[in-house]
Amino acid sequence: MAGPDPLGAWRRFLALPNESRGKTLAVAFAVSAVCAILVSGATVMLRPIQSANRAAEEQARIEALVAGIPGMADLLAQSGGTLGTVVIDLVRGRAASDVTPATLATALADPANWTALDAGQDLAGLGQRPDYAQIYLLRDAGEVSVVLLPISGAGYNGRIDAVLALSGDMNTIAGLSVTRQSETPGLGARIEEAGWLADFPGTRTRDEDGTLRFAVARGTAASVYEVDGITGATRTSNAVTRMVRFWLGPDGYGPLLAAIRRGEF
Amino acid sequence: MPARPSLWTTLTAPLLRENPVTLQILGICSALAVTTSLATALTMAASLTVVLTLAAGLISVIRHHIPDTIRLIVQIVIIASLVIVIDQVLQAWFFEISQALSVFVGLITTNCLVLGRTEAYARHNPPLPSMVDALGNALGYSLILVIIGALRELFGKGELMGLAVLPLADQGGWFTPLSLMLLAPSAFFLLGGLVWAIRTLRPEQAETPEHAPMGRGEPAE
Numbered sequence: 001m002a003g004p005d006p007l008g009a010w011r012r013f014l015a016l017p018n019e020s021r022g023k024t025l026a027v028a029f030a031v032s033a034v035c036a037i038l039v040s041g042a043t044v045m046l047r048p049i050q051s052a053n054r055a056a057e058e059q060a061r062i063e064a065l066v067a068g069i070p071g072m073a074d075l076l077a078q079s080g081g082t083l084g085t086v087v088i089d090l091v092r093g094r095a096a097s098d099v100t101p102a103t104l105a106t107a108l109a110d111p112a113n114w115t116a117l118d119a120g121q122d123l124a125g126l127g128q129r130p131d132y133a134q135i136y137l138l139r140d141a142g143e144v145s146v147v148l149l150p151i152s153g154a155g156y157n158g159r160i161d162a163v164l165a166l167s168g169d170m171n172t173i174a175g176l177s178v179t180r181q182s183e184t185p186g187l188g189a190r191i192e193e194a195g196w197l198a199d200f201p202g203t204r205t206r207d208e209d210g211t212l213r214f215a216v217a218r219g220t221a222a223s224v225y226e227v228d229g230i231t232g233a234t235r236t237s238n239a240v241t242r243m244v245r246f247w248l249g250p251d252g253y254g255p256l257l258a259a260i261r262r263g264e265f
Numbered sequence: 266m267p268a269r270p271s272l273w274t275t276l277t278a279p280l281l282r283e284n285p286v287t288l289q290i291l292g293i294c295s296a297l298a299v300t301t302s303l304a305t306a307l308t309m310a311a312s313l314t315v316v317l318t319l320a321a322g323l324i325s326v327i328r329h330h331i332p333d334t335i336r337l338i339v340q341i342v343i344i345a346s347l348v349i350v351i352d353q354v355l356q357a358w359f360f361e362i363s364q365a366l367s368v369f370v371g372l373i374t375t376n377c378l379v380l381g382r383t384e385a386y387a388r389h390n391p392p393l394p395s396m397v398d399a400l401g402n403a404l405g406y407s408l409i410l411v412i413i414g415a416l417r418e419l420f421g422k423g424e425l426m427g428l429a430v431l432p433l434a435d436q437g438g439w440f441t442p443l444s445l446m447l448l449a450p451s452a453f454f455l456l457g458g459l460v461w462a463i464r465t466l467r468p469e470q471a472e473t474p475e476h477a478p479m480g481r482g483e484p485a486e
Contacts, residue, residue, distance in 0.1 A: 014330060018329075018330060018331070018332045018333065019332055019333065019334065023330070023332060024332040024334060024335060027327075027330055027331065027332055027335070027339065028335055028338075028339070031327075031339050031342055031343065032342060035342050035343060035345075035346035036346075038346050038347075038350060039346050039349045039350060042349070042350040042353045042354070043349075043353055046353045046354065046356070046357040049357040049358070050353070050356045050357050050360075053356070053357065053360040054360075057360065157368060158368075182368060185298070185299070185301055185305070185366075185369075186301040186447045186448065186449075187448075232448065
């Protein structure tokens with residue numbers, strides 16, 4: 001035999017008895033390697049399309065949410081047809097000075113810009129909360145008339161992302177839009193349906209004393225602080241309750257909403 | 266060597282006569298979960314068809330070199346990788362449907378139908394018959410999914426593929442939707458009814474009772 005003979009070696013390898021240890025290990029390794037390349041290749045190549053899809057979906061839902069708020073079309077026409085975008089520093093409860101919408105993704109990639117939540121605070125089951133969030137708002141003669149707040153929390157099957165719209169009093173819900181969820185189809189996944197979300201506008205979040213009272217009811221809503229629950233999806237309904245309460249509370253947008261209410265924003 | 270059945274028989278037998286869902290009662294978990302509407306049922310059926318056919322082909326190609334001791338894990342790894350790829354493709358190009366299917370595409374991995382076909386058939390047969398057999402079984406599964414999905418969407422929402430078919434009572438029509446049809450139990454009822462109907466028409470599919478009913482007949486010994 002002259003020189004290396006890769007084809008012959010390959011044939012000798014294939015001719016090995018299947019049960020030999022060497023061939024077992026080699027086959028296991030080869031199958032894993034091929035599959036790993038396949039999976040990572042597909043993930044990496046398709047990721048840009050997928051994130052574009054998600055972004056487009058979120059934009060479409062925000063637009064639909066805005067269009068669904070009574071009187072918004074007129075307000076938008078007056079203000080030039082666009083919502084203002086602001087990055088909020090959640091720790092201080094006001095606009096962030098050093099982070100812009102363009103640099104938000106970079107800022108959130110840094111773990112130092114996240115705050116860990118302990119079990120008592122962590123109503124929404126998030127574990128940690130970003131210190132910066134991008135919100136949308138609309139001003140009418142200087143006063144904030146609508147604010148759109150992105151919120152998220154742990155649902156029954158996975159994370160739920162939504163956008164909550166609050167009217168100028170920062171107490172009455174103007175609308176809710178679920179931008180991402182993986183709840184059980186036909187049950188919890190109905191949080192996405194317009195029929196259920198239509199119950200949100202007009203719902204109050206706090207009573208006169210300022211206590212958060214918002215809840216997804218068990219069954220039919222009994223007060224102005226409640227929306228109808230979804231039959232067969234108690235865990236998802238509770239997740240929405242906790243998520244809204246967390247984000248409107250002191251660890252979420254609470255300080256910001258108080259500032260807007262005082263007219264300091 | 267026994268004569269191999271023709272490719273046409275291999276393809277058509279699993280449609281009704283040896284349907285994997287109604288005869289072998291395989292893969293019913295997903296058959297229950299994704300059949301709330303026809304569109305999701307069709308996408309799930311298409312995804313499973315692609316995964317099963319490709320997996321059967323791949324496993325059949327390397328069938329002489331899969332060590333027996335690790336054969337199950339090798340098959341599962343191949344199936345799982347294909348499922349992830351399909352899921353990514355759906356998320357990229359069929360975004361809305363992939364959201365409706367949510368976790369169930371990932372669960373194709375654990376669908377006993379897929380492992381059942383690769384283990385029982387693809388591991389012992391050349392690629393072409395294996396892929397034809399896989400396609401036949403996947404189409405049999407799809408058939409059941411489409412039937413149940415269509416029935417559930419029609420009677421649960423009065424729609425087919427999202428288009429109103431039966432005028433709803435709350436919009437001035439006469440049809441009151443059966444909400445039960447959108448819940449998982451209705452899929453059990455429909456599937457059970459389907460199995461019963463097929464076994465009545467084809468009595469050879471009925472299994473012999475494993476246990477004699479209590480209090481009747483002869484004692485065993």
